[in-house]
Amino acid sequence: MAELLLMKGNEAIAEAAIRAGCRFYAGYPITPQNELCEYMARRMPEVGGTFIQSESEIAAINMVYGAGSAGARAMTSSSSPGISLKQEGISYLAGAEVPGVIVNMVRGGPGLGSIQPAQSDYFQATRGGGHGDYRTIVLAPGSIQEAVELTMLAFDLADRYRNPVVVLGDGMLGQMMEPVRFPEGPPPAPPPKPWATTGMRGRERPNIINSLYIEAEACERHNRRLMEKYRQIEAREARYELVDPEAEYFLVAYGTSSRICRAVLARAREEGLRVGLLRPITLWPFPRAAIERVVEHARAFLTVEMSAGQMVEDVRLAVEGRKPVYFFGRTGGAVPTPQEVLNCLKLIREGRGGEW
């Protein structure tokens, strides 16, 4: 069995990327993800890969677009303000169907915001983020071990669907340390990429990576094909964890918030409240099936986020008005406490949901 290592989230994600065969990384320093960039600077040359400290976030994502086009497993990482800069490039990756992995260690916003953990980039991550109709697969780890597994999965999904994949963490997951185990053995060989622009090298026709369809009908056909791909992803790739499916009340939370909510479950029991936890692992596609499993017997849902209320919209869309959906959030880098969440649950039981 592989060795158990104590690692920071940012470093574990970087190592996981390398174990997944990532051989190109470009990034720009920004707190709280600097250790990821620094780890790559140290580690990439050891495995024959490329590390570039780019002149900007915009350049970094476009380098990923180039490396991905040439068939490499490529990644960039940043935190919220830097991710905003990358949106142009992410839209091109989606439009030209170039695989790439983007890590966002979310911090408080808007603007320069704060450097503490937040979940306020949910809309940006799950709604596309840049211009045009597109989706990125969004993976939200709840622990460092899961961050390792999801980072490796991100490269597989990016290649399988030729689509950008976002690993959405936060400053807490990036900075904290936990024991992790990496799978042993060499990285899996990426699938063949006959579409890649590597130079023709005996191929009969040139490969072209492009997102321009100058005629409206052609651009619509392209969009329809992308939408069909997104429907397949929705059908196959939604992932979640459901704790106590028979519970009366359900907390819905991902990432760091889900860890706080998990700590509430036992304390709620002591107060005579049976509370379950629904933890989306993919934020897009949103795991609507998890809501379906519990919505008939659930009394109410409480969505807990480090935001002003973003994922709660997806919860409401999935619940479709059948049961009350409440929201509790902290913003700007503040983290909810278990006591705050418990207080909300007690108010919901008293029929005073939302009075906090």
Added chain:
Amino acid sequence: MVMQRVFGRPRSLTDAPFHYCPGCPHGIVHRLVAECLDELGVRERAVGIAPVGCAVFAYNYFNCDMIQAAHGRAPAVATGVKRSQPDAVVFTYQGDGDLAAIGTAEIVHAAARGERITVVFINNAIYGMTGGQMAPTTLVGQETTTTPRGRDASYHGHPVRIPEMLALLDGAAYVARVSVHAPGHVNRAKRALRRAFEVQLADQGFSLVEVVSACPTNWGMSPVEALRWVEEHMLPYYRLGEFKVPGQGEA
């Protein structure tokens, strides 16, 4: 009598007819680049990066692997390709808005890093595709749709000379400016482009050739008038020559 074929379409161009306006030099420069790829025998490992601008469809014309890039980002995309496929021959083909305005950061830092890429930079002093707005290289006094009374240096700022700037960077190995307004200049342009690709093949660093070009359509001139305007107005400001060559430092 034995017939010898002395002129034909370069293998590195497709059969697609150019969409460019009458009198536009893009076709000439495409051809020169294609001839270089043919002569150096690198078409099969060439990867070209098309810009946003009039040359956006370059991927239809070059008969090699091509990537269409976001506006100004071609040097970053080329960096990703070249670092992942070091034996590929990577070139970008960019206009003045793409390279000298929105993509200034990308071109400067690709040069500073000494990326082993070749940049073909078309300077026609105007935004062509969007209909004739001021470019970063628009001359002082030149009328465009966004400088309707002529470019006023105190109000719109000064035109940008890219090769002179980039020649200051240690990572830039070969930097030149050429023109294609007359046959002799076309031949010189070809030599510069070939040299730029050779610098890449010799792993010597970053190379860029600015081609002073014309835009009869948006300048509101006939093709012949436009070529005369290049000679009389563009070349005094945009000095032709090699600004940096390997081993000799800044010229």
